Amino acid sequence: MSYIITSELEVCNKVKGDSITEKELLNAGANIEALIAGNHIKATGGTTKPAIQEGAEK
Amino acid sequence: MARIVLTDAKCTINGVNLSDHIASITLSTSADVVETTGFSSTAARTRVAGLQDNSVTLEFHQDFATSNVEQTIYPLIGTATTIVVSPTSTVSATSPSYSFSALISEWQPLSGAVGELATASVTWPISGAITKAVA
Numbered sequence: 705m706s707y708i709i710t711s712e713l714e715v716c717n718k719v720k721g722d723s724i725t726e727k728e729l730l731n732a733g734a735n736i737e738a739l740i741a742g743n744h745i746k747a748t749g750g751t752t753k754p755a756i757q758e759g760a761e762k
Numbered sequence: 763m764a765r766i767v768l769t770d771a772k773c774t775i776n777g778v779n780l781s782d783h784i785a786s787i788t789l790s791t792s793a794d795v796v797e798t799t800g801f802s803s804t805a806a807r808t809r810v811a812g813l814q815d816n817s818v819t820l821e822f823h824q825d826f827a828t829s830n831v832e833q834t835i836y837p838l839i840g841t842a843t844t845i846v847v848s849p850t851s852t853v854s855a856t857s858p859s860y861s862f863s864a865l866i867s868e869w870q871p872l873s874g875a876v877g878e879l880a881t882a883s884v885t886w887p888i889s890g891a892i893t894k895a896v897a
Contacts, residue, residue: 714779733844
């Protein structure tokens with residue numbers, strides 16, 4: 705999961721428009737939900753799709 | 763670095779750099795004093811250090827703009843969050859950073875009198891140890 709900085713303020717040493725991964729945020733001890741609620745970051749929708757196993761219904 | 767006049771202190775709360783909206787930072791650390799005095803010929807009390815008790819006091823300039831002070835702090839009320847403070851914005855051998863987890867136990871969304879700047883002065887207890895780092 706990755707996020708884009710939407711805040712006018714520096715977030716985890718990154719500035720508006722930069723991307724930041726969930727791992728980077730967690731390593732910095734950040735509360736991701738609070739950052740989203742505060743309009744500091746926004747999910748970029750880059751989630752990994754679960755692989756469909758062979759034989760499974762699509 | 764010699765004596766220092768604070769002009770460029772840095773404070774990040776939940777990773778957000780709010781330094782330009784903070785006018786005062788006080789990081790306090792103390793340890794309980796546990797008495798160990800026993801009968802002896804010295805007739806003087808003896809003591810050892812007990813548990814540490816740490817806190818941080820910050821004075822904010824309130825700002826309700828998008829992704830600013832209010833929007834940063836309000837979602838954190840009642841939670842423990844990571845705070846990093848340093849005497850200058852660049853951490854070096856002579857300008858350490860202190861990181862810790864503080865419990866956002868109080869907040870003043872609105873405080874001030876007519877004609878005054880809206881401010882919020884808070885003291886948050888620190889949960890656990892303070893980590894000091896130098897570059």
